[in-house]
Amino acid sequence: MSGWGKNNPDQAPKKYWSLDEAKGKLETYCAYQERSQWEVRRKLYEKGIKGDDAEELIAEMIGTDFLNEERFARAFARGKFRLKHWGRLRITRELKMRDISPRLIQYGLSEIDPEEYYDTLLTQTEKKWDKTLEKDLFKKRYKVIQYLMSRGFEQDLVQEAVSGLQ
Structure with a gap:
């Protein structure tokens, strides 16, 4: 506390x-x-x-329905994805920290449209790629991948998105 x-x-x-x-x-x-x-x-x-x-x-x-964990999980996942552009892994980690059950976490993640998710990942990848000033292509790629993974995106999707830029 x-x-x-x-x-x-x-x-x-x-x-x-x-x-x-x-x-x-x-x-x-x-x-x-x-x-x-x-x-x-x-x-x-x-x-x-x-x-x-x-x-x-x-x-x-x-x-009295002021507290509802399912409603919370859905609103949390939807909000963090749309406003902060967090990936599924980060949202899952944050919900676990708040003692939300795995079943309710899945309900929350179901609020994220897979196409919108991938589009957001591509947008974030392009933004970070353009902002990264590293001259060495290998180091630049590493920095972008690390950034996206720290945002909670899955490694296989991140690799796919970064390789699409080169």
Whole structure:
């Protein structure tokens, strides 16, 4: 969780929530954008609500449909692909970090159209190729491949996209 206050002893501690206050604040927090249970649990921990109280609030949020992990996984995958141009591997890694089940990760990844995915990979490859100033073709190719793989694109697709440029 957040350890910011540990390094700033002069900083006043964060304001903790009461249980009644937490319900309203969580509804606002979840209505603003899709959240995972992990994110909500983390927020509650930061605000001093732990254990059974936190689990009860999360169960209530699920019951009122403020929290829905499938909806979160789909929105997350769609958003990170379209806005940040992440590949499937990076999206999968980030969803696993948020304790999303493998089945729900697959649902999320199904939001990505394969043709749009490959077109995005080609676009990102061309942009990075043009921006890389390396004179040695081998080093330039290596840098572009490393960049695309760090964005979460699969190695075989990256190799295919880079070889298409040369």
